[in-house]
Each structure stands twice: as structure tokens, then as C-alpha cells.
Amino acid sequence: MINMILNGLEISVEKGTTLLETANFYGIEIPTLCHDEGLSSYGACRLCLVEVGPPGRSWLVSSCTYPAREGLVVRTHTRRIARARRMLIELYLATCPSSKTIQDLACQFQVTAVRFRQRHDDCILCGLCVRMCDEQMQAKAIGLVDRGADRRVATPFDKKSEQCRLCGGCQYICPACQARCQGPQEENPICNACLNLAPPCLEEYEDAMCYMDPCVACELKGNN
Amino acid sequence: MRNLQAGLKSPADLELMRKRLKEARGRRENYLAVCGDTGCTVWGSNTIKDSLQDCLKRKGFLEKVDIKFTGCLGLCESGPVIIVFPQEIFYQKVKEADIEEIIDKTVLKGEVVERLLYEDPTSGQKYIYASDIPFYKNQVRVLLGNNWINDPNSIEDYIAIDGYKALGRALTEMSPAEVVEEIKISHLRGRGGAGFPTGRKWEECYKASSDHKYIICNADEGDPGAFMDRSLLEGNPHAVLEGLIIGGYAVGASEGIIYIRAEYPTAVDKLSLAINNAEKLGLLGENIMGSGFNFYVSISIGAGAFVCGETSALVSSIEGKVGEPRQKPPHLVERGLWNKPTVVNNVETLANVPYIILNGAGEFCRTGTKESRGTKIFSLVGKVNNTGLVEVPLGITLREIIFEIGGGIKDGGKFKAVQTGGPSGGCLPEMFLDSPVDFEELKAAGSMMGSGGMIVMDEETCMIDVARYFLRFLKDESCGKCFSCREGISRMLEIADSIARGTGSLEELELLKELGSAVKDSSMCGLGQSSANPVLSTIRYFEDEYKDHILENKCPAGVCRELISFDIDSVFCNTCGACIKNCPASAVCEDKEGQPVIIQEACSKCGTCLETCKHGAVLKR
Numbered sequence: 141m142i143n144m145i146l147n148g149l150e151i152s153v154e155k156g157t158t159l160l161e162t163a164n165f166y167g168i169e170i171p172t173l174c175h176d177e178g179l180s181s182y183g184a185c186r187l188c189l190v191e192v193g194p195p196g197r198s199w200l201v202s203s204c205t206y207p208a209r210e211g212l213v214v215r216t217h218t219r220r221i222a223r224a225r226r227m228l229i230e231l232y233l234a235t236c237p238s239s240k241t242i243q244d245l246a247c248q249f250q251v252t253a254v255r256f257r258q259r260h261d262d263c264i265l266c267g268l269c270v271r272m273c274d275e276q277m278q279a280k281a282i283g284l285v286d287r288g289a290d291r292r293v294a295t296p297f298d299k300k301s302e303q304c305r306l307c308g309g310c311q312y313i314c315p316a317c318q319a320r321c322q323g324p325q326e327e328n329p330i331c332n333a334c335l336n337l338a339p340p341c342l343e344e345y346e347d348a349m350c351y352m353d354p355c356v357a358c359e360l361k362g363n364n
Numbered sequence: 365m366r367n368l369q370a371g372l373k374s375p376a377d378l379e380l381m382r383k384r385l386k387e388a389r390g391r392r393e394n395y396l397a398v399c400g401d402t403g404c405t406v407w408g409s410n411t412i413k414d415s416l417q418d419c420l421k422r423k424g425f426l427e428k429v430d431i432k433f434t435g436c437l438g439l440c441e442s443g444p445v446i447i448v449f450p451q452e453i454f455y456q457k458v459k460e461a462d463i464e465e466i467i468d469k470t471v472l473k474g475e476v477v478e479r480l481l482y483e484d485p486t487s488g489q490k491y492i493y494a495s496d497i498p499f500y501k502n503q504v505r506v507l508l509g510n511n512w513i514n515d516p517n518s519i520e521d522y523i524a525i526d527g528y529k530a531l532g533r534a535l536t537e538m539s540p541a542e543v544v545e546e547i548k549i550s551h552l553r554g555r556g557g558a559g560f561p562t563g564r565k566w567e568e569c570y571k572a573s574s575d576h577k578y579i580i581c582n583a584d585e586g587d588p589g590a591f592m593d594r595s596l597l598e599g600n601p602h603a604v605l606e607g608l609i610i611g612g613y614a615v616g617a618s619e620g621i622i623y624i625r626a627e628y629p630t631a632v633d634k635l636s637l638a639i640n641n642a643e644k645l646g647l648l649g650e651n652i653m654g655s656g657f658n659f660y661v662s663i664s665i666g667a668g669a670f671v672c673g674e675t676s677a678l679v680s681s682i683e684g685k686v687g688e689p690r691q692k693p694p695h696l697v698e699r700g701l702w703n704k705p706t707v708v709n710n711v712e713t714l715a716n717v718p719y720i721i722l723n724g725a726g727e728f729c730r731t732g733t734k735e736s737r738g739t740k741i742f743s744l745v746g747k748v749n750n751t752g753l754v755e756v757p758l759g760i761t762l763r764e765i766i767f768e769i770g771g772g773i774k775d776g777g778k779f780k781a782v783q784t785g786g787p788s789g790g791c792l793p794e795m796f797l798d799s800p801v802d803f804e805e806l807k808a809a810g811s812m813m814g815s816g817g818m819i820v821m822d823e824e825t826c827m828i829d830v831a832r833y834f835l836r837f838l839k840d841e842s843c844g845k846c847f848s849c850r851e852g853i854s855r856m857l858e859i860a861d862s863i864a865r866g867t868g869s870l871e872e873l874e875l876l877k878e879l880g881s882a883v884k885d886s887s888m889c890g891l892g893q894s895s896a897n898p899v900l901s902t903i904r905y906f907e908d909e910y911k912d913h914i915l916e917n918k919c920p921a922g923v924c925r926e927l928i929s930f931d932i933d934s935v936f937c938n939t940c941g942a943c944i945k946n947c948p949a950s951a952v953c954e955d956k957e958g959q960p961v962i963i964q965e966a967c968s969k970c971g972t973c974l975e976t977c978k979h980g981a982v983l984k985r
């Protein structure tokens with residue numbers, strides 16, 4: 141077991157636990173965008189920041205990638221974190237406003253204005269789809285190409301990938317893309333964009349396997 | 365030489381070889397050092413060397429006078445540079461036509477060719493001997509000094525100047541722990557940027573238990589305008605190699621890797637040769653000098669991404685993956701290359717190691733300040749008279765570097781700022797000229813030591829333009845993985861661009877500051893964490909200049925194109941038409957009286973008219 145101080149409390153967690161898992165275990169909520177329990181940690185969205193180290197000499201790290209260490213002093217809700225996080229959310233809003241996840245975050249953290257020039261990207265490069273495709277679907281059909289501001293998600297050489305089985309895992313996990321996030325619309329309470337996915341529960345309902353919430357397919361089945 | 369083929373079986377063998385080499389050298393102290401580093405090669409030092417050789421051959425002196433094609437001699441500005449030994453007569457801007465005279469007069473008779481001497485740009489004084497020139501006089505050339513007397517391609521040359529003696533001593537007289545301790549006592553700090561104590565880094569790796577460990581030499585050097593590491597590798601590759609082997613012995617690594625960028629082909633060639641020669645002599649490979657220590661070195665060539673200089677990105681690049689940093693911990697000592705304990709050290713750090721082992725930590729500590737010991741190489745560039753590589757004791761003031769060694773500002777200009785630390789560093793104004801250069805002081809001033817870039821700027825430099833330059837560099841070079849760095853830099857640039865166009869507002873300036881500190885706080889690796897430095901430091905010291913752009917729509921330095929305009933003053937103009945002919949945008953026309961006028965709408969603000977006008981009739985405002 142590893143002993144740490146979390147928000148002033150002496151706690152102990154198992155070796156190999158990340159700070160995010162530790163905080164969640166102790167009931168402290170930390171926002172994330174690029175993290176998913178079933179996937180490896182990536183540390184790209186920077187929303188899950190926590191402050192580590194003694195006051196005065198502390199620094200911010202992403203809790204999803206930071207392993208618990210003996211004697212570490214961790215604080216999860218400081219002004220410094222809040223300031224950085226709100227700036228990040230504002231940047232997300234300025235970049236990718238059509239994501240419901242991001243709009244919700246803005247609401248939760250009371251980011252009410254965007255002071256940057258508005259862009260309308262449909263990807264925040266959180267890398268969830270790439271990890272989903274690789275780690276859960278064992279397909280490796282997509283990857284991240286190029287670097288810096290030119291970075292994007294693509295198939296090899298931008299050709300249709302032989303590896304892709306059209307499983308839709310990438311779309312399912314995406315917190316930003318248009319296909320999932322048009323949100324409920326006036327004429328239609330569900331956005332329908334997910335209809336072309338084929339969730340495993342379509343043929344035979346099995347609770348454990350259904351990873352869609354709300355499950356479009358089930359709802360359709362129920363309506364029929 | 366017999367030993368060369370047989371390999372050295374013990375440090376005693378090495379000493380024997382050294383003795384012979386020194387004796388052989390003692391008889392031939394006449395030689396010419398021709399700078400063969402990239403700067404001088406561009407000036408044509410290759411042909412100079414060949415002609416020297418031809419000329420000596422013709423005169424039948426080839427046997428008596430050696431020609432050494434050396435590493436950087438320092439004053440890159442005045443290449444090609446030649447130093448005539450034993451007198452150390454310094455010639456600059458040598459042309460092929462001068463060669464005959466140099467040989468007839470200087471080499472054979474010891475006379476001086478007046479016109480090739482270095483002339484101080486401010487005082488106009490001429491200097492004969494290299495060591496008298498202020499540029500060299502005020503330096504402490506512990507690492508670079510050997511470039512004068514050393515042919516980088518010859519391991520014999522290096523051995524003759526006590527090369528590999530430190531290795532012999534470490535392997536036979538010291539245990540790894542003692543080597544680590546010696547480095548710890550020396551307070552040697554990493555020269556790659558962060559200034560982490562090398563001894564502590566080595567100790568952690570030494571203590572890590574593993575069947576295999578690695579030591580990596582970081583020769584990625586991506587800072588624009590910096591070439592210290594390249595020069596060390598091209599001028600004295602064996603010193604770096606020796607440092608790497610000693611480091612390997614100290615931390616218990618059996619494999620060393622030199623990670624070097626593909627843009628440095630000469631350095632790669634010289635390093636490969638050095639490795640080969642060291643292997644042949646038994647200074648590398650199995651059972652080095654009979655000590656039982658095995659160490660192998662390979663070269664890994666990087667594709668030249670700036671971010672690959674960051675240690676975790678470097679390791680993943682060597683592993684064949686995309687060069688992207690990951691968050692630490694786990695540190696490289698816990699999970700490095702191929703998940704084994706790994707130490708990464710900068711080229712210059714390693715080059716200091718043989719000196720420390722040979723002369724003792726105490727000797728090394730004698731230069732420098734309390735927290736920063738030893739010397740540091742800077743590449744002094746920008747608007748100074750003497751640009752080139754300078755090696756100075758840490759703790760020296762910026763004023764000494766810029767005004768004594770650098771010879772002051774070019775063309776009699778006025779000093780405005782100095783940028784240290786490369787793209788992640790900051791710009792320091794005049795008030796810091798007298799503060800000492802060391803890791804802590806620079807950091808406290810909002811800049812950093814970095815790997816040693818030093819760009820001097822005069823009144824004609826716009827600080828917003830400088831900030832934009834570095835932001836553009838970082839925008840291209842960011843790996844793009846973490847959002848705060850990728851998006852933060854783009855947005856900082858967006859705002860800075862808008863200010864440079866004259867469309868910025870004071871709110872945007874505040875936003876820029878806020879964004880800068882958020883990016884600094886929240887990014888994953890050193891690139892993002894320091895990416896705001898160029899912006900924040902220029903705002904901190906030159907806020908008025910930002911405000912001039914915003915409130916007055918004026919660029920005081922006359923750089924930002926959208927805010928300047930060119931006009932022709934008819935009083936001075938004699939209608940020669942040079943501006944009309946040379947304007948690439950065809951924006952200069954004659955009016956009814958035949959007087960050239962600039963059509964503002966068509967003008968691209970390139971400044972060609974200003975440069976071509978001989979009568980001073982073009983005005984920039």
C-alpha cells in the first residue's frame with residue numbers, strides 16, 4: 141500500500157493506482173475528457189489536473205497519468221487548478237463548440253464567455269478513438285498523424301483501411317464528433333446519428349454487453 | 365603504430381602510446397590550424413586547406429609543417445579562420461590568394477601578414493596573437509580550447525592531449541560509486557536545459573537494479589541558432605565519447621546511444637569514425653583496457669523534431685515510435701529505453717566529465733558560481749560584432765559576454781534585449797546586463813539557461829515580432845498531443861499576430877498573459893511548459909511596446925509590416941528610378957512630374973526601395 145496525503149487527508153491506496161483513480165475512489169470528482177476506464181491513460185486533454193508537491197513548490201500534473209507515490213501531497217481543488225482548467229475549457233469551447241460534452245463542462249465550471257476567435261473543429265484530438273480501435277477492438281485501423289497544429293486522426297495514407305470493421309467504436313467513444321453530438325433536436329428527440337452503428341444488443345439483448353447509454357437500438361426496439 | 369592494431373590492454377599501454385605520440389609531436393610543433401567547422405567551410409575553408417597543402421608540397425615543406433583541419437575555432441563571423449602555430453598568429457577572412465604569402469612570410473619566416481589580422485570593430489586595434497583578441501581573451505575555453513590543437517578525425521591527437529586518461533583512471537582507480545561521488549562533488553549540472561545535477565541523476569541510475577541499463581547522449585540540439593553541441597561533436601568527438609563511456613561505467617550501463625539529428629551529417633561522420641577508432645584501440649567494446657568493463661556505443665539518427673530533445677520523446681523515438689513525450693513519473697531511471705533504467709545527458713555535460721575526472725572536482729568547482737559551476741558554451745548570435753561560439757565561466761555578466769567578448773552591438777546600434785535559452789527562453793532588457801549568468805538568475809528573470817543560445821537584439825528589433833517568431837517555431841514543433849500546448853500556442857500566436865497587425869486590444873493583451881500562464885501550468889512536457897516564456901517575458905519587460913502597437917497602431921522598431929509605410933521624399937529624390945526598377949510589387953510609379961511615388965495599396969512593405977535608394981529619399985514610418 142502507498143500512503144499519501146489527498147486534500148489534507150492521510151490515505152492509502154494500492155500500488156499502481158493513478159491519482160485520478162485514487163481521487164475517484166475517495167469520492168472526489170475530477171473532470172476528464174480523454175480518459176476512459178477501459179483504455180490506457182493518455183494525458184492529453186489536461187482537464188484532470190491536480191496539484192502535487194508541498195505548497196509553494198507545487199506543480200500541476202494530469203491525474204490520469206500520474207501514479208500514486210509514497211508521501212505525495214496532492215490537492216485536487218485549488219484556485220490554480222480552477223484557473224488553468226477554466227482557461228482550457230474556454231479554449232475547448234472556442235475550438236469545438238458543437239460537442240455536448242464540452243458544453244456540459246462549460247456549464248459545470250461556469251465558463252460563460254469565449255474570448256478567442258471562434259472555430260468549429262470537430263475533433264479535439266483526445267485520442268480516445270485511436271485507443272479504442274487499438275486496445276478494445278484490436279484493429280489499429282486509425283492513428284494520429286502529423287504533429288503540432290496539423291495533427292489529426294486518420295487512416296494510414298488517408299486510404300480506406302483494410303483493418304476497419306466498421307464497428308463504430310470510435311464514434312461511440314468520441315466526446316466531440318458531429319456524428320454523435322448533434323444532440324437531441326427539436327423535430328427528433330434522438331439525434332439518429334448513431335443509427336448506423338450496430339450495437340451488439342441488436343440481435344439479442346444482453347445487459348452486460350450493452351455499452352450504449354442511452355442505447356439507441358434498444359430504444360428503437362422498445363418503441364416498435 | 366604497433367599499438368593501433370594490437371589494441372590497448374591496459375592504461376599503462378595507453379600511457380606508453382601517449383608518450384610516443386607526445387615525443388613525435390614535440391619534434392613537429394609547426395602547424396596550421398584551419399577551421400573545418402560548418403561556418404568556415406561555408407566560407408570556403410575546404411579549398412583553403414587544399415591550397416595550403418598544395419603550396420606546402422610545391423615548396424617542399426609538407427614534411428615539416430602539419431595542417432590540421434580542426435573543429436570550430438570560435439570566430440565564425442570572420443571565416444575562414446587560420447591559426448599559425450607555434451606562435452598562435454590569428455588570420456581571418458583568408459582567401460586563396462593569401463596562401464602563398466602566409467606560407468612564405470608567416471610559416472617560414474615568422475613574419476606577420478598585416479592585412480589578414482583581426483581588427484577590433486569598435487577600437488580599430490589590430491591583434492596578432494589569437495589569445496590577445498578580446499573575443500578569446502575573456503573566455504575560459506576548457507572544452508573548446510582543444511579545438512585549436514586537435515584534429516577531430518584523429519584519435520592520436522586526442523590521446524596526445526591526455527585523451528582517455530580520465531577513462532583509464534576511472535576504470536582502474538575508481539569504483540563506479542566513486543565516479544558518481546566525484547561528479548556529485550563537482551556540482552556539474554546538466555547543460556541541456558534543465559540544469560539537473562548530473563551526479564544525482566547518475567546516482568539514481570547507479571542504485572537502480574536491473575540486468576541492463578542505458579546511457580544516452582542527447583545530441584538533438586533543436587534550438588534555432590544554437591550549435592554548441594554540433595561544434596563539440598565536430599571539433600572533439602572523442603571528449604564526448606570518453607564522457608559517455610565514463611558515464612556508462614558510473615551508472616552500470618553496458619550500452620551507450622548517441623541520439624543525433626539527421627541535419628548534422630558531418631557530426632555523424634566524425635562520431636562514427638571516432639567510435640570506430642576507439643573500438644580498434646580497445647577503448648570501447650569488450651573488456652576496455654583490460655578492466656573487465658564492457659561498453660558498446662551506437663548512433664541513433666533522429667529526424668530533426670525539436671520535441672525529440674525531450675527525454676521521454678527521445679526514448680520513444682529511439683524505440684521506433686512516434687517522438688512524443690509522456691508524463692513523468694515514471695522517470696527514465698525507472699522506465700527508460702526498452703523499459704530499462706536509462707540516463708540521458710547532453711553533449712556538453714558529457715564533454716565536461718573527462719575534465720572533472722582528470723583534474724578533480726575541486727579544480728572544476730573553481731570556476732563558476734556557488735550553484736552553477738564550471739563553464740558554459742553559448743552561441744552568441746544576432747546583432748553583435750563577434751558572432752560565434754563562446755565558452756565562459758558561469759557567473760559572468762551578460763555585459764561581459766555581449767560587450768567584451770561579443771565586441772558590442774553591430775553598426776554602432778543600441779542594445780535592446782538579449783534572448784537566452786532558445787525558443788523556451790525569454791528576452792531580458794538592459795537592466796539585466798550586469799546580473800550574472802547562471803541557472804538561477806536567468807530563471808528568476810523570466811528566462812532560462814536552456815542549452816545556450818544567446819541572441820542579441822538592437823533597437824531595430826520588434827519584441828512582438830520576436831515573440832511571434834518563437835511562437836511560430838513552437839507551433840510547428842509541438843508534438844500536438846496535449847491540448848494546452850497545441851491549442852494554447854496557436855491561440856497565443858493568434859493574439860500576437862492580431863497585435864502586430866494593429867488590431868489588438870488591451871483586453872487581448874490581458875488574455876494573452878492569462879493564457880500564457882495557464883499553458884505554462886497545464887502542459888505536459890517542457891516544451892509546452894516553457895512555450896509562454898517568449899511572450900510573457902516580452903510583455904513583462906516591453907509592455908509599452910505592446911501598448912504602442914495596440915493604442916497607437918505604431919511599431920516603434922519599424923518591423924511589423926501592417927504598421928509601417930514607405931514614402932519618397934521629393935526633396936532628396938533625384939529621380940534615378942532605382943526604386944521603380946527594383947520594387948518587386950511594382951508599387952512605385954512616376955507621377956506627372958516624373959517624380960516616383962509609392963502606391964500604398966500595392967506596397968508589400970518589403971523595404972527594397974529603402975535598401976536600393978542611394979540618396980536617402982525613402983522614408984520608413
Ligand SMILES: Cc1cc2nc3c(=O)[nH]c(=O)nc-3n(C[C@H](O)[C@H](O)[C@H](O)COP(=O)(O)O)c2cc1C
Nearest residue numbers: 554555556584585586673674675709710713890891
Ligand atoms: C522541448 C525540449 C527540447 C529539448 N531539446 C534538447 C536538446 O536538443 N538537447 C539537449 O541536450 N537537451 C534538450 N532538452 C532537455 C532534455 O530534456 C534533458 O533535460 C537533457 O537532455 C538532460 O541532459 P542534461 O542533464 O545533461 O542536461 C529538451 C527539452 C525539451 C522539453
Ligand code: FES
Nearest residue numbers: 183185186188204
Ligand atoms: S483525462 Fe487526464 S489528461 Fe485527459
